[in-house]
Amino acid sequence: MFLLGDRLVTSPSDLRLAATCEFALVRTLDATLGRIAGLPVTDDAMLARVAELGTQHEQRELLRLSARHPGRVLQFPRPAYTLEGLTTAHETTLATLRGDSADVVVQATFFDGGFVGHSDFLERTDDGWLVMDAKLARSESVPALLQIGAYAACLTEAGIPTAPIARLVLGTGEPSDHPLNDLLPVHRARRARLAAVMEAHAADDGPALWRDDRWLACGRCEVCVAAAEETRDVLLVAGVRMPTRRRLLEAGVHTVEDLAARTEPVPEVRAATFERLVAQARLQVEQDGDPTGRVRSEVVSTAALATIPEPSAGDVFFDFEGDPLWAERGSSDWGLEYLFGLIEIDTGTPEFRTFWAHDREAEKQALIDFVTYVQQRRRQWPTMHVHHYANYEVVALLRLAVRHGVCEEEIDQFLREGVFVDLYAVVRAGVRVSQRSYSIKKLEPLYMDKRAIALQSGGDSITVYHEFCAARDRGDEAEAHRLLELIHDYNRDDCLSTLGLRDWLVQQREASPVVEPASDDVGEGAPAGPVSLSADRQARIALEQALRELIADTKPHERTAEQQAIALAAAAVQFHAREDKPFWWRHFGRLRTPVADWPADSGVFVVQEATVVTDWHRQSSRQKPRRILRLVGEPLSGTLLTPRDEVNAVYAAPGPAGIPMERGFHHGKSPAGVRILEASPALTTGGHVRQELVVEELMPTGGEEHAPIPAGLVPGGLVRVDNIDAAITDFAAELHAQWPAVPARAGADLLLRRPPRFRRGTALPAAAEGDQVATITAALLDLDNSYLAVQGPPGTGKTHVASHVIAALVQHGWRIGVCAQSHAAIENVLAAVIRAGVPAGQVAKRTVEAEHPAWTDLAQADDLATFARDHEGGYVIGGTAWDLTNPKRVERDQLDLVVVDEAGQFSLAKTMAVAMAGARLLLLGDPQQLPQVSQGSHPDPVDLSALGWLIGEEPVLDPEHGYFLATTWRMHPALTAPVSRLSYAGQLHSQVSVTQSRSLDGVEPGLHVRSVDHHDNRSSSPEEAAAVVDLVRDMIGRRWIPAVEDGEPERAIGPQDVIITTPYNAQVATIRAALDAAGFDEVPVGTVDKFQGREAPVAIVSMAASSPSDVSRGIDFLLDRNRLNVAISRAKHAAYLVRSPLLTDLAPRSPRELVALGAFIGLCERAVTTT
Known part of the structure; x- marks a missing residue:
């Protein structure tokens, strides 16, 4: 910001x-107005290096655009920052954009008298001018998205034709496109907020004051830190975060000294947290008051x-040095761990050992060498450990193992x-x-003692590493060696x-009351065991490696479609193993840490109060002893437990007899089961969720009756997936055996993302007007061992179309298997198939x-x-992936067609598995509704849904790959419009002859927004619940006139005619x-997943x-557009x-939040009423 006169x-x-x-x-405004001296500025070599690299990146993009548009690139100089200079530059920019003298404009100036900006690049396209900014980062950032949104807004406000997207050119060279529909609503909201803040503070009499609750403070930047230090703000106390600070301020606790002297509890701050923070404040006050x-x-x-x-002689002390800005040209895989450093102590004197890596291949070798080194030391010193500070080292090792496809099992064993x-964790x-x-x-x-080395931070190390690379590249060996020695010494000191x-x-432990140090579960002198894997698992690992060797000479970003298919198949071979690992890492992480440090994982329940309802007893002489407990506590994720959840009890160390306590663990898990008998919510104020459970706890084998109560309940074990893994392995082995040819299989075509193949050699036929069933049936009959995709948005009759297609194919004698993620989805399709005319005797499933x-x-x-075997003349069977991959139930290639319903929630890896059951694959679903959920990290995106893989970043299926059902028979046009804009790029339309014939007495069709004032609610709002009741009361009894096609009589709205959803x-x-x-x-209410497929x-x-x-x-979960799409589209008439x-009064913290916020604001802006 700056002043132009008084402007x-x-x-x-x-x-x-x-x-x-x-x-x-x-505070920046204060400095601009002369109310205060300039703000503190710290020299940051890392930021300077980033700026230098950013300039180089912009120049590379300019060269690329100049080569693409020779002689058609116009670059403006920066104008004089005067009213005349900026106005002239703005007018020149608009004249250029309206004319035909350039296809690329560089450093265009926009100025409206109160706002000025200079865009990096504007490129002419068929859809209008495309706003482009070059950003060195490897991924999008909120400020970068706000910036391109601002330039796009300048164009649209000036009436300049503008492309529907804006683009960031990332440091990898890859474009990152963002719909203006998502960016502009946030820009409008943030621009309005900026104007309001500036206007309000400009009218103040003096400089901004710290703790003025009109302004949101981050608490981390130099400006906030300086203000906190000046006022001795409670934020200076270690462990105080901004939400806690807010509650402390509300209770009158402003300074470190206030907190140190506080004895009364603070509302909404847990007692244990409050006591810890008070003790921390007292200790800091002592140090701050000590002259030394x-x-x-x-x-x-x-x-x-x-x-x-x-302590063991074999212990090592480990630290990484890494450069987050390092990347190979053209690759989107950023970051290089250039030094694995560690100290050994087995000689009695600390000795420093290093594993250096200056490129991606050396990084892989360094990882292998490090893991091999640790394994060797474990064989020599079985009780050795690798000590580190904070979790970066472990996270980085896991990331490297996935990146390079090596040492995953070994690192997993180290963790377990x-x-x-x-x-x-010990210090905290x-x-x-x-x-x-x-x-x-x-x-x-x-x-x-104080360090002597000149480097003081990891950022300094990165800057010096950049200088080393530059010296090395220009051949200055002496300087390169000196710089590398600086990094070496810094890491050694770490x-x-x-x-x-x-x-x-x-x-400190030895000086404290006697406590047994953690013991090791491997005996002294016993060698550390090798990674214990089943023969099948070892074979899968070998197969993955063999597949990766086929494409080892090609960098990931340079792969052909066939090579990418091989990479996907390789990743799929260990899909479930990688999906399962985070479960176990989280489990063991909880056992190793105090309850207060447990993350908010779903299914985890922390016990706060307990009552023994029935003490230990046997129901019969043959049964294990058990007791009944009433537990009151907090489900950490806010998701309540139910009697259907499988859980285990966790006890604090040392724990009762029969509860194993591993070395170094704070908790142990009972091997006996816990059954939830009753579950009911109990909510505290402020939105913190508590729940009351009645549970039956079994006594573990070797256990004894005991009084201690579990510290918490944690999720139970995982379901076996042997048959699914075997099917994936069969598919991957076939790919390996036929390489470089690709087998003519539906799964292979899907991985290749190539259009479906037909026996006649023709392209996918266009959908016949009004007869989607005939078109899809004909396409499937001609399909040549390939796939066909159908995207069905809400109310478009996906199940109706699918069931009639299946019925037509059964008449041709086809053997068809219907698969989905849930039994309910499968059974819904089977019921529709019977309604479509397939005799019940030709349709089968074990009902669930x-x-x-x-x-x-x-x-x-x-x-x-x-x-x-009994129905060779054509049949339909239903089963999950466990059924279709089990050769005892369905043989390989037994079916003519495998139908995957809800394929927008069905992983690509599982789709490969079930596709082995048949010659053809029909994918039904909608990636714009509830998404595929994945837990693991995978070297290639096999965790995407099958339809998500095909559609990519687009909202609508490419017509080369299948059919988009573009007409909804459910939603009124006034309701279809905002849903279509939210999730389908405006391509979803309403069948007006049906949807406009419905009416609800006194209620305007479309989306309505009801604002309800409330505060401090996190996942539960009694105020909104009361508003929902008022809406229900207003709806019940109104006259509803259905469409003739609904086959329903006119009636008064009843309880089942209203569906209520909420995220929590x-x-x-x-x-x-x-x-x-x-x-x-009788009015139904639930989370959105309970109502997919329902309507009212x-x-x-x-x-x-x-x-x-x-x-x-x-916020990105709460405002997730897929969930909003499902929730709103349950309605036929009004939502x-x-x-x-206050929900949109948000400065987004991540690009995901910004996109979600933009979609939500845009959705609300399109409401027919707002009250």
């Missing part, structure tokens, strides 16, 4: 700053210190067997230190610091969900084989209780959270969106 002019950089920290923005500044410490948990394993010891749980930060460098005064910290912690199945109900799933189970319970109390106990005249969506700072599970007006 304040802002720019996109101010938009960026306002999105990051409004307090910094108003001596760092103090105290032991707070001898049990935590006891988790440090007994507790080889890595995170000293940060075991000691209290009088520093504001618990970074290892802040702890060093406790155990080592590793020595880790050793010193471990030794200091052991000393349906109460009165119309099909042949098999006694057990294995009866599928017998049914198929806690809000489900709150609304359920409010409805029941009002006498509407009216849908109500309750958002529950009060504001972005209150949101549980993140009501119940929300807090």
